[in-house]
Amino acid sequence: MKNRIIFTVLLSFVLFNSMISCSSMPEKAEPVSQFDINRYLGTWYEIARFDYRFEKDLDKAVAQYSLNADGSVKVVNSGYNFKKNKWVSATGTAKFRGDNDTAALKVSFFGPFYAGYNVVALEDYKYALVAGKNLDYLWILSREKTIPENIQRNFISKAQEIGYDTSKLVWVKQDKKSPFDK
Secondary structure (H helix, E strand, O other): OHHHHHHHHHHHHHHHHHHHHOOOOOOOOOOOOOOOHHHHOEEEEEEEEEOOOOOOOEEEEEEEEEEOOOOOEEEEEEEEEOOOOEEEEEEEEEEEOOOOOOOEEEEEEEOOEEEEEEEEEEEOOOEEEEEOOOOOOEEEEEOOOOOOHHHHHHHHHHHHHHOOOHHHEEEOOOOOOOOOOO
16 A cells, blocks of 8 residues: 555656646747737748757648637648558647746647757747757748858857757658648
C-alpha cells in the first residue's frame, strides 16, 4: 500500500511537471513583444525545422492559423510524407501563455498536453523564427515558399545565440501545392 501511494504521488508529480514544462521555452529565448495575432493568422510555409517524431519525413510542410470563437487559435499543420507517399495533416489549438501582446503560446494536438510555441524573431509578419519548449524544437517559417538569404542568416544567427545547433536544421522542400492550402 505504501509503495502504491509513493508511486501515485511520483506519477502525479511527473505528469503535472511535464504539463507545465511543456509550455516553456529555451532559457536564452525571448518571445516577440507587441505581437498582433491577427497579423500572424493565415498560411505559413515551413522553410526549415529540427526534425522530430511528428514531422519526420515531411516535405511541403505548411501551418495554417485561424482564430477560434473563444480567442484561441486553430492550428492545421500539413505536409507530404515522402516515405509513405501521402499527404498528412493534424489539427490543434494554440493559446497564449500570458498576455496576448507577447508571442509566447502553447499548442496542443493531443488533449491536455501542450508544447511551447514561441515566436522569437519576426520580420514584418512575413518571416518568423519559432522556438519550441527547449533546444530540440525550432522552425523557420515564411509566407512564401522561400526566404531571403539575409533574413535566413539573421534567423540562424539568432537561433545560435539562443543555443541551437543550427547544423541540425532540415531544409524543407516546397515544390508542390498542398491539398490543404486554402
